[in-house]
Amino acid sequence: MTFTIPIENGDAVKIAEAESQRTLYPYVTGTSIVAIKYKDGVLMASDMGGSYGSTLRYKNIERMKAIGKHSLLGASGEISDFQEILRYLDELTLNDNMWDDGNSLGPKEIHNYLTRVMYNRRNKFNPLWNTLVLGGVKNGKSYLGMVSMIGVSFEDDHVATGFGNHLARPILRDEWHADLSFEDGVKLLEKCMRVLLYRDRSAINKLQIAKITEEGVTVSQPYSLKTFWEYSSFHNPTASAEGSW
C-alpha cells in the first residue's frame, strides 16, 4: 500500500495518498440503537435501514451481531466501518480460540478493545464513523456499554445512540428499573422504537430485537410496529383555519 517510490516529489504523492484515505463523511448510515439491561441479561433493538444520504437505500441491514459467546455488538453510523470492525473482532476471537485454553473474551474485554481502536483512529484523524453499543453476559454478570466515534466510552443500565439520545433516553430515564422481565423490557424498547419511527426521518418500520443472556445470543426475526394515525385533528386539521396547513 505505501511502499516508497523513488520519485522527485515523493512526499507529495505520499501526502496525496494519505489525504484520500481519511474518513471525511459517512455515506451509508444506520440510525439509532436502543439497549437496556433486564433481569436475565441485555435487550437491544435496532431497525434494519441503511440510508444513503436522504435515500433509504438498503432495507435489510442487520446492525446487531453476536461476538463470540458472550457479547452482542450493535452499531449506528457508517455501515462499511461497522463491517470493518466486525472483521477486526473476528480476528480477535479467532486468535483467542486458537489458544484453546477454555477462556473466552467477555463483553468487558471487547468493550475495552473497541474503545482503544476507536480512540486511536480518532487520534490519527481517521475515525471509524460509528457509535457502538456493546452488551453481554458473562459469569452471571450483565454488561452494557457504549463507544462513540471519538472514543468516548462508558457503561450504563440503558443506552441509546443517534436520535435515540434525544427521543429514547427521556423515556428510559423515567421508566427503566432494575429486574425488568423479558416482556416488560421488550415493551419498553418497542415504546422507544415507536417514538423513533414517528419522529426520526431515517427510521423504517422493520426492526429486530436481540436478546443476550447467559445461554447465548438470539436475534429475532424482523417485524414491524403498529402505528396510530387516527387522531380526529389529523382528519381535517384545517377545518377551522382555512388556508393554513
Add this chain to the structure above:
Amino acid sequence: MSQSAVDVPPKGGFSFDLCKRNDMLTQKGLKAPSFLKTGTTIVGLIFKDGVILGADTRATEGPIVADKNCEKIHYMAPNIYCCGAGTAADTEAVTDMVSSQLRLHRYQTSRDSRVITALTLLKKHLFSYQGHVSAALVLGGVDITGPHLHTIYPHGSTDTLPFATMGSGSLAAMSVFEAKYKEGLTRDEGIKLVAEAICSGIFNDLGSGSNVDICVITKGNKEYLRNYMEPNPRTYVSSKGYSFTKKTEVLLTKITPLLERVEITEVGEAMEE
C-alpha cells in the same frame, strides 16, 4: 446616506439600514452581544374540554442562566394564550403587539377573539421578517368554533396539531407525548401529561430547567397555574436562617462631629486693572 428631509412613509418589511454598519463593526473586531434566548421546552395539547399549555421557566444567555423563573406563557386574549421559545425579546414583543391588535379588533367587532385571528396576525408578521424575528410559538385557545392548538415557526409557517412541542427540549417532551397521548383526556390527565412532558424537557435538556408553568383554557374559563410544579428546590437551606455570633465586640464609642460650616463674607480687594 440618503438625505430624506421630507416625511416619506416607511416602505414596510425589514429595514436593512444598520446591516452595513454592523458588518463594519464585526470586521473591526466588535463581538455582537449574545441574545437572551429562552432555550426552552414549551408544549400544548388538546383535551376533552379545551387546551392545556405548558412551559419551563429558564431563560439562558449563552451558557449562563439569566432568569431562573421567567414567564413564557404570554397573554393574548382572555381566551387565548401563547407560549414562546427562541429569543426572549422577540417572543415578548411579538406577542404583546398581536395581543394589543386583538384587543382593538375586539372593540371594533364586539366579539371574542378567535385563535385563527391571532394565528394569521403572527404568521404575517413573522413571514415579513423572513425568520430574523426568532420567535417559535405554541398558540392555544378556545373560541366560538372550539378549542385550537397551533405551532408557529420563526419563518412564518404554521401547523395545526392535537399536541405540539417547541424549543430545545422539544424532542424530550415530544417523546413523552408520542408515547402517552390519547384523545379525549380529562383535565387532570391532561395536566399530568403536560407536566410530565415539561419535566422531561427540564431534566433531559440543558437549555430548560427550574419550574413548570401550566395554563388551562376551556370554554369561558381560563386558569393560569404559575409555578404549578417546582421540581428543583434549593437543596440545602438553613432552617434557622443566618445567625451571626452574639458576641460582637464594641471597639470604640466616640462621636467625632464634623467641623461647622463657616461662611466668610469679607469684602475682597478690588481687582487690579
